[in-house]
Amino acid sequence: MTTTAPARRTAAAPTSTPRPKPRRRDGLAGWGFFAPFGVLFAVFMLWPIGHGIYLSFTDQSLTGSGGGFIGFANYLEAFGEAEMWQSIGNTLWFTLLSTVPLVVIALIMALLVEQGLPGKWLWRLAFFMPYLLASTVVSLIWIWLFTPQLGAINTVLTGIGLPAQPWLQDPSLSMVSIVIATVWWTVGFNFLLYIAAIQGIPEQHYEAASLDGAGKWRQLFSITLPQLAPTTVVVVILQVLASLKVFDQIYQMMNQVVTPSTQSAIVYIFDAGFTGYRFGYASAVSYIFFAVVLLVSLVQFRITARKGA
């Protein structure tokens, strides 16, 4: 090891070396450049992470009362709480329901736009614009579209002879309604990632294929889709992580009323902390949920690693 260690490592080693000053080349500059980020990172990231763990072992309340150490009581209570498990179940269900169309529709959109049909900027505008809207705006628009009597969607449905649906009001339909609004809102992000990836496919592939007489469909399945596989992996991973954190649309579209069939994990944490004032308990649930997110990511990396090998 001593033989392979680079020069600066030996210089930095403690008193065992005869060198007089054990310091790195850019010690001061390095810390100086890191400091602004480092201070903010320590205060607003590391400290809350640590303090949250501490809070999760106390009965701290938002009102300031409590704060005594109660061991694992919050975790035990959370594990025994059916509502908490349901909120995590709902979150996973939402993630599955939203990720599939958010990836598939984005891919179809990108493939169609990259056919070279006229009006490229217009398609991009149409598909990407909703992504630029704040969640509140999206929720307001979709609440209006989903309104039972006056809403545009039910007006169209009854107009073509189909029955009107109680979209957000019906517990069995409300999650689907939220997924529809979410797909409309965020598909543009995945669409852009696919556009960038398609444009990155080397032109020669297509030229060689068409010289060999491969048709359009053949090119799609033999060149484009295989070339897009790594992109799909990235898009799916990013989308799953984003979907797991769902809060805004659910909270806003359900009009701040918690219903068992739509409550997501973050909504549950928000409710426990800011409606129930139970900061200790809400912190414990935050870490349980964080563990779930890590687990899901781990499973994803496992699957993609195996596929990639």
Add this chain to the structure above:
Amino acid sequence: MAIVTAPRASVREDSIRRPGKPGEKRFGLGRIVAFAILILLAVTWLLPIAWAVATSLQTEADAGSAPVSWVGETGVTFAAYAKLLAEGNVPLWAVNSVLSSVAITLITVGTSAMAAYAFSRLDFRGRKWLYAISIASIMVPPQVLIIPLYYQMLAFNMVDTYWGLILPQVIAPAMVFILKKFFDQLPVELEEAARVDGATRLRVFWSIVLPLSRPILAAVSIFVFIGAWNNFLWPFLVINDTTLMTLPVGLQTVKSAFGVQYAENMAMSILAALPLIVLFLFFQRQIIKGIATTGFGGT
């Protein structure tokens, strides 16, 4: 340079346009079907916004009575907009949104770029560990920190202040990662030459590294700005004072108060959406490139 790259780009687009077999018809059945699906999708995606605009241009009475239509019986009116701008807090919230989003973007990009430069170029004790911790924290979703962060805001007396609104939103380890990757592949020769000439590290960073990094800085800035402009959960938690609210939060609070004021709700949505949409129309190419590069982690 543009002259060199432009023809190549057009050649490339042409060959995509003329796919497959030589002699294939330019307007074959496949193309027509593709075009039809594309139009159907685009119309579906544009309709909700068009419907919101149409509703916002009606009187409340027209908007709230069946049957609903594109144009109300009393015709087109800007009454809802006029009312909002005259008596609502919308202009104030717009100012708050601009101020906080610009501040968040400047602080995030500035501090991330400096840290990324330190990780990429400078040799200092603890560098490896600090970088590992920063990157690991990308895995922590900010949403799971709302409880301890809010507790901290109470302790710092930052609830209902610009500080409380801005500071917890400026930590973006993912941006540090993206910028470091970019700095890593910049040639060091220029910087070394400047160092030999006696330039300080800060001077090298400011006059050489940052100008060379303009595209990636623009990409990261656009990404951070859109996120800050549209962020809901944190501003909603930390701001209760109506005069300090950002647009998304303000909208949420008056939405419930308005009840069934559909025209006013839609007018407010359009007003809140307009700034970013106008920006997008002007900087479409840069924004698309920014989202794509940053979304992929800088590659």
